[in-house]
Amino acid sequence: MGLGQHLGLHAGRIASAALLGACLLGTSAQVRAQTPESPAQTEAKTAWEEAGKAAVNGPHDVKLANQATLHLSEGKVFIPQQQAARLLRVMGNPGDYADLQGLVMPRGDENWMAIVRYEKSGYIKDDDAKNWNADDLLKSYREGTEEANQERSKMGVTPIEIVGWAEQPHYTASKHQLVWAMSTRDKGAPADQPQGVNYNTYALGREGYVSLNLVTGLKDLPKDKVEAQNMLSALEFDEGKRYQDFNASTDHVAEYGLAALVLGAGAKKLGLLAIIGAFVVKFAKLFILAAVGFGAAILKFFRRDKSGA
Template identity: 30%
Template sequence: MRKTLLLLLISVFAVIVRAQTVDSTEAEIDEIEKTFHYTTGTISLEKGNGTIVVPKGFKFLNGEQSRYVLTDLWGNPKDENIIGMLVPEEKGVLRASSWAFTIMYDPMGYVEDKDASEIDYDEMLAESKKDIEAENASRKEAGYQTADLIGWASKPYYDDQAKVLHWAKEISFEQDSVHTLNYNLRILGRHGIYLINAVAAIDQLPEVQQSIEPVISSISFKEGDRYSDYASGDQIASWTIGSLVAGKVLAKAGFFAVLLKFWKIIAVACVGGFSYVWRKITGRKKEEEEEMQAEENTESSDPTNQEENSNTDSKD
């Protein structure tokens, strides 16, 4: 009977601790979210001589804030090419359902699209898997998660009229139980391309797909830098439509991970060391506890304190 009662009390205590932990973390996440300055309307992009008219249902983070989110909060390799993010209006960047479009610009030159109709995308998928495996060694050495390409989440498609390339890959990151969706868009211009990548969980594919057309329509090159403004003598990119999809470098391919898909694990107090943000939030508390413990150990080992304690005991 006593044993059963003890187990019951332990279970109740565990539930209370878990609830308090989740509430505390939620509060800290709210505080972090409040530090971001989201904007809407028409915005001139940092690079590429283009603009974005933030589509309905989204809010925009500038380059500096976006780089902070991707690197410091989501635990991805640093990439100075990031010039912004589109975040769903009702979501932040620190929620279980968080996802976003990252925006980059590459001044690679004018990408010729003559090969668009001749590409064997199945063969390309096999080559891409090998490239990612080869890249994993350097990612691991740099302290980042390794990645495996599962397959196409949406097979590549080139819109010859809009000069926009679409494709989506399903990726599995080391230690991540939820597969990541990287939905890639490439908007071609006269002197380079805009790279827009949706970073989400694979089960958010339908939600992302609904946003593709509004996002494509929201970003455009200004007059003089459009694809149709090409003039003889302009720089021709060494990349083609096929090589854009292949993406030899993980950063250029938009392989970013959303590590907060472990939120459900956190919520039941089974962190297991997986969430970068969890470590970031709770790290301060752990450091404080370690400092207090160190102080206690110092005091207990101090001969002066031991003598005082001895004298006190004698008086008693």
């Protein structure tokens, strides 16, 4: 996916969506008697129920693409690729999820999610990290988002605008990890509208990289980004697949560097920076429309203990 196709991420409504789901619990029976489910509502509810059944509780070691292991901690669940892709689609994001590994969500009352992907890009040289300009990257990202807004409009989703860096791109060479965050809001919205954030973390390996894209609201970023950082620390490439295992005489080298990961261009499928578009907008609408049991299914999924289910 090129820059022109890149879908910006707006996550400002994830907390309100969950709260709305709780409110719907008390009214679902009444709504059921009045309003039949639409096909979209039925599909959404089924997708969440299947995700709940397939979810793996931490602590658990999750294998990623025969490349790395995510040491999932207590209090989190991992939704495998098939069910995760279905969830993303019902949230309003059609597309190719071949490189999607799954979703990580908390089992408690927190409201964030992390999209885990592995891109077989080849070995990415990291020497351009010392020369990039954050202002230039921001300008390019805004231009790409403007192009992507045309696709968002076709989906019936409100266009977004890039507010700025929530955290400027920075690369830790000793760990081969890249982190950055962008804040967004609905285009033309008041300045005091809650802003969404996609907090992006990348771990480079010998043959490609794992991305962990945390979705949350700007006000929750200080506490929620700790979860992303902890997951990044809990990610371990297998022996022989580590960045330092690179063999210049045999291994494929990517045609782009780290700056391309921030810009969202330079590779065929580099829509990894904000892969799920306006899913929270769709997410909130689904909560409003699918009152019949949907709120209950969501909360059961987020809070259940599978061992006692």
